Amino acid sequence: MRVVICRIHLKLRDIEFRATFDGVYDYAVRILCTYKRTSIRAYYRLKLLLFPGAKTTWSEKIEFIKMKSYRPIPVYRVLDRQGNVINPAEDPKLPEDIVIKMYKSMSLLNNVDKILYESQRQGRISFYMTNYGEEASHIGSAAALNNEDIIYGQYREVGVLIWRGFTLQQLVDQCYGNKDDIGKGRQMPVHYGSKELNFITISSPLSTQMPQAVGSAYTLKNTNQVVVCYFGEGAASEGDAHAAFNFAATLDCPVVLFCRNNGYAISTPIKEQYKGDGIAARGPSYGIHTLRVDGNDVFAVYNATKLAKEYAIKENKPLEIIPHQMIVLPTDLPSEIKQWTTNDYPVMKLRYYIEKRGLWDEDKEKEWMKKSRNDILNAFNAGEKKLKPKWTEMFNDVYKDIPSNILKQQDYMNKHAPYNKYYYSDLGSNPDTG
Amino acid sequence: MPLIRLWTRKWNGMKGFFIIGEEVAQYDGAYKITRGLWKKYGDKRVIDTPITEMGFTGIATGAAMAGLRPICEFMTFNFAMQAIDQIINSAGKTFYMSAGRVNVPIVFRGPNGAAAGVAAQHSQCYGAWYAHCPGLKVISPYSSEDCKGLLKAAIRDPDPVVFLENEILYGVQFTMSDQALSKDFVLPIGKAKIERPGKHITLVAHSNAVDIALQGAKILAGQGIEAEVINLRSLRPLDTEAIAKSVAKTNHLITVEQGWPTCGIGAEILARIMETETFFHLDQPAVRITGADVPMPYAKTLELAALPQGKDVAAAVKKLLKVK
Numbered sequence: 001m002r003v004v005i006c007r008i009h010l011k012l013r014d015i016e017f018r019a020t021f022d023g024v025y026d027y028a029v030r031i032l033c034t035y036k037r038t039s040i041r042a043y044y045r046l047k048l049l050l051f052p053g054a055k056t057t058w059s060e061k062i063e064f065i066k067m068k069s070y071r072p073i074p075v076y077r078v079l080d081r082q083g084n085v086i087n088p089a090e091d092p093k094l095p096e097d098i099v100i101k102m103y104k105s106m107s108l109l110n111n112v113d114k115i116l117y118e119s120q121r122q123g124r125i126s127f128y129m130t131n132y133g134e135e136a137s138h139i140g141s142a143a144a145l146n147n148e149d150i151i152y153g154q155y156r157e158v159g160v161l162i163w164r165g166f167t168l169q170q171l172v173d174q175c176y177g178n179k180d181d182i183g184k185g186r187q188m189p190v191h192y193g194s195k196e197l198n199f200i201t202i203s204s205p206l207s208t209q210m211p212q213a214v215g216s217a218y219t220l221k222n223t224n225q226v227v228v229c230y231f232g233e234g235a236a237s238e239g240d241a242h243a244a245f246n247f248a249a250t251l252d253c254p255v256v257l258f259c260r261n262n263g264y265a266i267s268t269p270i271k272e273q274y275k276g277d278g279i280a281a282r283g284p285s286y287g288i289h290t291l292r293v294d295g296n297d298v299f300a301v302y303n304a305t306k307l308a309k310e311y312a313i314k315e316n317k318p319l320e321i322i323p324h325q326m327i328v329l330p331t332d333l334p335s336e337i338k339q340w341t342t343n344d345y346p347v348m349k350l351r352y353y354i355e356k357r358g359l360w361d362e363d364k365e366k367e368w369m370k371k372s373r374n375d376i377l378n379a380f381n382a383g384e385k386k387l388k389p390k391w392t393e394m395f396n397d398v399y400k401d402i403p404s405n406i407l408k409q410q411d412y413m414n415k416h417a418p419y420n421k422y423y424y425s426d427l428g429s430n431p432d433t434g
Numbered sequence: 435m436p437l438i439r440l441w442t443r444k445w446n447g448m449k450g451f452f453i454i455g456e457e458v459a460q461y462d463g464a465y466k467i468t469r470g471l472w473k474k475y476g477d478k479r480v481i482d483t484p485i486t487e488m489g490f491t492g493i494a495t496g497a498a499m500a501g502l503r504p505i506c507e508f509m510t511f512n513f514a515m516q517a518i519d520q521i522i523n524s525a526g527k528t529f530y531m532s533a534g535r536v537n538v539p540i541v542f543r544g545p546n547g548a549a550a551g552v553a554a555q556h557s558q559c560y561g562a563w564y565a566h567c568p569g570l571k572v573i574s575p576y577s578s579e580d581c582k583g584l585l586k587a588a589i590r591d592p593d594p595v596v597f598l599e600n601e602i603l604y605g606v607q608f609t610m611s612d613q614a615l616s617k618d619f620v621l622p623i624g625k626a627k628i629e630r631p632g633k634h635i636t637l638v639a640h641s642n643a644v645d646i647a648l649q650g651a652k653i654l655a656g657q658g659i660e661a662e663v664i665n666l667r668s669l670r671p672l673d674t675e676a677i678a679k680s681v682a683k684t685n686h687l688i689t690v691e692q693g694w695p696t697c698g699i700g701a702e703i704l705a706r707i708m709e710t711e712t713f714f715h716l717d718q719p720a721v722r723i724t725g726a727d728v729p730m731p732y733a734k735t736l737e738l739a740a741l742p743q744g745k746d747v748a749a750a751v752k753k754l755l756k757v758k
């Protein structure tokens with residue numbers, strides 16, 4: 001060590017230029033490495049210590065880093081447009097029953113949408129969000145998880161719920177806020193939630209679920225569970241999205257940040273939402289491993305989510321997955337919803353695949369369509385007829401210890417209800433009470 | 435609502451004005467208030483933004499500090515909560531903190547208060563929230579005339595103005611006086627309006643609650659009680675004088691609002707009355723009628739029950755006046 005310092009001093013005296021600390025340090029490191037015969041790698045490792053918060057090297061050439069300086073992140077896929085597996089090594093080789101369950105869940109979603117969206121248009125419910133085009137994102141990811149993993153959704157993730165076992169009746173009951181709605185009719189339609197299924201109740205203000213998901217993941221460190229947080233590419237513009245990415249990375253949380261990129265936020269197209277290589281490119285810049293996948297390819301989403309979960313649990317680290325839908329429709333303008341005629345429609349893609357594997361045919365399709373339509377219609381008819389939650393519920397869930405003024409009102413109701421049996425039965429309240 | 439017509443007429447000659455927010459351009463705004471503006475004025479004056487309330491509110495505030503006159507639209511004021519730091523801490527305080535050197539001529543506008551069927555997170559009144567803060571002017575219009583006269587005043591004001599519209603009132607048609615229809619019509623900020631004169635009791639309300647008070651007054655009129663209905667129009671500055679004058683005449687006061695009771699607009703009015711001479715004019719303790727102290731329920735029947743109705747106002751008045 002003494003030798004090194006000595007030499008530096010010598011050198012310093014000889015050369016009059018840039019005797020800055022940086023220069024000295026740089027030189028010292030180089031000499032140290034020569035002296036110790038250390039490898040180039042060690043040389044760099046020592047040098048890298050130089051920059052607070054950045055592991056990089058010097059450059060003597062002034063140069064912008066442009067968007068094009070990096071290759072865009074590629075889109076991972078398993079299936080081609082005709083439902084063929086492109087690289088056999090990537091085939092998840094799922095058993096028949098799982099693949100069929102995937103297909104059924106995906107195609108069922110469309111029928112659920114048709115009925116409930118029509119209900120909204122007719123004014124029977126005040127709000128609805130369709131799931132059209134998102135089928136592969138929902139089912140591919142849900143199938144790679146289990147029900148212990150915690151889900152934070154935005155509002156367009158019904159497939160995940162269906163996969164986990166939420167019934168059609170439960171969906172309808174929530175949208176109608178009837179007596180069997182587990183949310184007791186408190187929330188707007190599609191604000192589903194299920195504690196049993198570890199699906200956190202949907203909240204209206206965009207992106208607030210993102211830092212919350214990271215917080216939940218923090219508590220799951222060193223367990224076998226992960227949190228998956230779904231959000232739209234529009235929601236990714238909110239400040240909360242930044243907080244979520246940064247905290248996921250700095251706190252090493254096992255969370256999968258899952259951005260459903262469908263190209264639109266209401267009527268705002270992505271080109272007005274963000275620039276650069278999109279939300280996928282943000283991942284690495286936050287220090288988060290990232291996968292960009294074909295959102296119309298259920299196996300690509302499945303593989304991505306599976307890998308992400310494994311990694312998150314093993315390394316206690318966050319992951320980002322961005323499924324892109326190749327064909328985009330303004331998602332809140334459902335009047336424009338039309339059947340995709342191309343093979344990119346996720347449900348069609350999977351159907352080609354299962355037909356090729358000999359698991360499905362036209363007859364099965366007809367039979368299933370009939371059954372799924374009937375199932376949802378039955379749930380709808382039953383749900384619409386059900387009574388509203390019992391009036392006693394009105395007094396619950398705001399105060400733990402009910403204050404005296406509310407107790408007084410409760411008392412009035414207790415006296416009033418028995419005389420108005422038509423409106424308030426023991427089973428629930430009649431919706432005509434207004 | 436004359437808002438739309440107001441834009442199109444006024445903007446031709448005005449410099450530095452632009453509207454910014456989510457979906458305000460091609461989509462015509464979440465409630466179509468900016469309909470046709472983008473087609474007419476183009477991208478420079480009508481700006482769609484990414485979904486970042488904190489972001490576009492900050493950008494608008496910065497533009498105002500630099501001398502432009504932004505109108506910042508929130509899809510609903512519920513989402514302005516994401517941006518409330520920019521509104522209160524920056525827009526509201528910069529004039530003071532810069533020792534009067536930087537004013538912030540900006541209007542924050544959008545629907546506020548209870549709508550219908552949109553439950554807890556989309557149905558709340560921010561009147562009291564903003565009225566609480568020095569540095570902001572807060573307007574809560576009721577009729578078309580209010581909207582026209584006060585939006586104009588807000589846009590011309592050199593300081594930040596929070597302009598709280600109401601989704602339900604968007605769908606209501608109001609007749610407008612010739613005066614209100616005239617090109618130069620503008621209303622002063624901070625002045626209330628007597629919507630209905632009366633001599634037995636004063637009802638003070640703002641926004642959609644004015645309608646509730648008027649309904650109550652109508653019921654009462656049939657029973658020989660003449661209620662005076664005051665439409666506050668502005669929440670900050672609050673026209674205490676108009677209330678005091680009315681109470682001196684009627685000797686009874688009830689406030690009506692859709693927001694929550696605690697620290698609400700009614701609470702503020704009652705406190706101010708207590709602190710002044712007007713207290714001695716009251717024959718009975720003043721009373722607040724407010725929205726129920728719960729998050730807004732989704733169920734239609736409960737939603738109705740959570741908001742005061744005309745008949746509740748009538749009942750409260752009769753109780754106060756001890757009339758059977």
Ligand SMILES: Cc1ncc(C[n+]2csc(CCOP(=O)(O)OP(=O)(O)O)c2C)c(N)n1
Pocket residue numbers: 156204205206231232233234235236260262264265266331332456485487509513516
């Ligand atoms: C804080 C906040 N701002 C605005 C809205 C209104 N809003 C509801 S959905 C939506 C678009 C979201 O688009 P994206 O995140 O891409 O999801 P997508 O609907 O495409 O699935 C907006 C702006 C909201 N709910 N919350």
Ligand SMILES: [Mg+2]
Pocket residue numbers: 232233234260261262263264265266331
């Ligand atoms: Mg989107």
